[in-house]
Amino acid sequence: MERNVMYNMAEKSMADMQQEVHAYISQFKEGYFSPLAMMARLTEEMGELAREINHFYGEKPKKQSEEAKTMEQEIGDVLFVMICLANSLDINLEESFRLVMTKFQNRDKDRWTKIDESEETT
Secondary structure, rough: OOOOOOOOOOOHHHHHHHHHHHHHHHHOOOOOOHHHHHHHHHHHHHHHHHHHHHHHHOOOOOOOOOOOOOOOHHHHHHHHHHHHHHHHHOOHHHHHHHHHHHHHHOOOOOOOOOOOOHHHOO
């Protein structure tokens, strides 16, 4: 029996998303796939996102027989699998994000030309 579920659209932290995905996956006996299987799944989802971007920005239009998908949906699929992978490896994505932003802010602080305050648009 299919049931409609109203999704709460309130903003969520990454920790909230990780908890929500864990609650969803935990209801199934199979649980999380192995890290290798999830890496394959992530690769598959990235391919689907690449295909959508190619259809929208590239020279390869969709076939009439292909269903319409959105980049938002494909990015959501990538995010879901990434959260599953992080959860299965007990990785806190907020901490992971903090680490990578610190790395970029230090390593790449002078790599690109910054916008002058006078050039900024409102």
